[in-house]
Each structure stands twice: as structure tokens, then as C-alpha cells.
Amino acid sequence: MYKGFIRPLLFLMNAEQAHHFTFKSITLLFKIPGVQAVTAFFFGSLKGKEKQVMGLKFKNPVGLAAGFNKDAKLYNELSAFGFGFIEVGTLTPKPQDGNPRPRLFRLVEDEAVINRMGFNNGGLDEAALRLAKKKTDIVIGGNIGKNKVTPNEVATSDYIKGVEVLHEVVDYFVVNVSSPNTPNLRELQEKEPLKALLQEVKAKNEELGAKPLMLKIAPDLTEGQLDDIVEIVNELKLSGVVATNTTISREGLTASAQKVEAIGAGGLSGKILRERSTEVVRYLRSKLSKDIAIVAVGGVFTGADAKEKLDAGADLVQVWTGFLYEGPAMVRRMLRSL
16 A cells, blocks of 8 residues: 555655655644554564663664654654664754755665755754653664754764753664764764764763763775774774664666766665665674674665674664655564564
8 A cells, every 4th residue: 555555645745845744644643542553553563573782672673763753753653663763863952954955855766865954953952852751662762963063173062962961861872973964074983083072972971871872874984994983882882883874875876877966965875775784784793892782774675684684793773765665564574574
């Protein structure tokens, strides 16, 4: 029903309009008594798929990646679609509009998406108020970033603010320095600035009562840069790494070069990222301490895709673009084959 009827209708709209329409539709539908229970009955998680990672109990190893539920508006409702955990954000201290529209594009022939959203969100404080009204026992991750107007030299203060504001309302943190859509953000992935930033964020997290702290990295890093990441994560004893964010590469697409060029800059996600993401996961697993978790994201559409990531060394997987293309039955279908 989703691929034959609902998706074609949604795809008549531009991608961002369809996203907002979907959120509004879910909000309205879930106000009807019993809809959440019925949704969970048909699409919810399966028993026996629980997993203990980073000291947290996940209902299953398939989560919703950051970027889909930026402002923590629908995490209670989305928990009915089978996710083992939901990562909200990326959230910044101050509200910001993000980049000019249009900024979200489908490449249907590649089952991919290009986005240059730019951390559009309503700010930490609004999200924290919503998260304080949690009605589900699903694990919630807080993906934190810096405001566009914050210079890299003082970016640490924005990430510390994220830990302070969200500490009581999320179960783990993800430091996002790998989005390609905030100018110069990826410079914070370089060894010295990254280590300094993570040291201070980790100290604040421990001061407030340590919760799992993870780092999200780009798929475009060289082997040498990955080695730097490994060294820092091992040395600081971070809880884990999320691998990977979107890519700035356009290699391997079947969409015409003219179409891709017309879209312009942005991070590419979808099936095209599966192989590279798995390569990074496998490399990290061979180098990281065994007690450091890896959450794999990138090109996960099926149970076979998820199993590939888990076999490569991931502890958990996340979906985002796959959920757009596969629909609400996706997670349960994946879980049946895991």
C-alpha cells in the first residue's frame, strides 16, 4: 500500500513539503484514540530482539537516525513504528532557520536524497520541554551541534550547552561535527580541534552524571583521518561512534550529471552510501577498543543491509532515507530477518 499508493502521492510534493505533510498527518491521526496501539500492533517492534549496548537496553538494534525528527516533535508517535531507539536533532543552542529553500531533493532513480538543511531547528530549550513529556520507554539519543553563527574557535560552548540542556531528557549524546551543510563544520573533525572539543564535552557530561557519549563522523574521511578518530575515541574512552553521516561525493549515481549539478551542494544519503558506510564500520571495528560501540548508518533499506553492517562490526544500525522509500512496515520487515 505504501509503495503503490501513499508514496506516489507524497512524491508529487517536493521533499520538504512531503516531510511536513507526513508529520502533520501523523500528529492528527495519533490524536484519535487507539491509533497508536493499532499502529504498534501492525508495525511495532518484535519480542526477542532486545540488545544491551553502552549500558542501555534497546528494544531492537534498528533506530531512526538524526535528521528525521529534528525538533523531537513526534518521538512518542514514531516509537510505534518499530524503532529500537530514536535520535533527535541535530539541535543547536539557539533556534535557526537553516539554509534557504529548496534544500531537500530526491533522486528516485538512485533511491537517494540530497539535503542541505543546515541544522534547521527550534533550539535546545523547546526540544527539552517536549522530551520531558516522554510517554514511551524507547531509548532517545540527543544529536547536538553548533549554531551557524558560532565561530569554530568557540564551538565547544555550543556542544556543552547541548549536554547541559538535554542531560535529563535523553539517554545518550551524539556530537555532530560531520554535517556538510554548516560552513566549516567539518574542520572540527581534524585531530587537534576535535580532541579539545571532545575533552571538554566529556568533562561536562561526567560532571552532570555520565551518559553515553558518541561521535558522528563523515564517510569522506581518509584512512589517516580515520586513524586520528580512532586514536581520540580510544584515548578519551568515548562510548561509541556513529558511522556515517552523508557524503559530499556524487560518484556512482545513475541520475544524470545535469540533474545532480542543478541540485547543487548538499549531503547525499541512500543506497549509494551503503558500501562506503560498511567499509568505514569494518575499519573502525578493527581498530577501536572492543567496548566502544559502533552505530552504523548509511544505505540501510533491508534486513540484509542491516545484517551486513552488524556483521562488519556494528552494534546497532540506523535508518533515515530508507524509511522514506520503504515506508512504515520497514523496521518490522527488517527485524524478521535479523
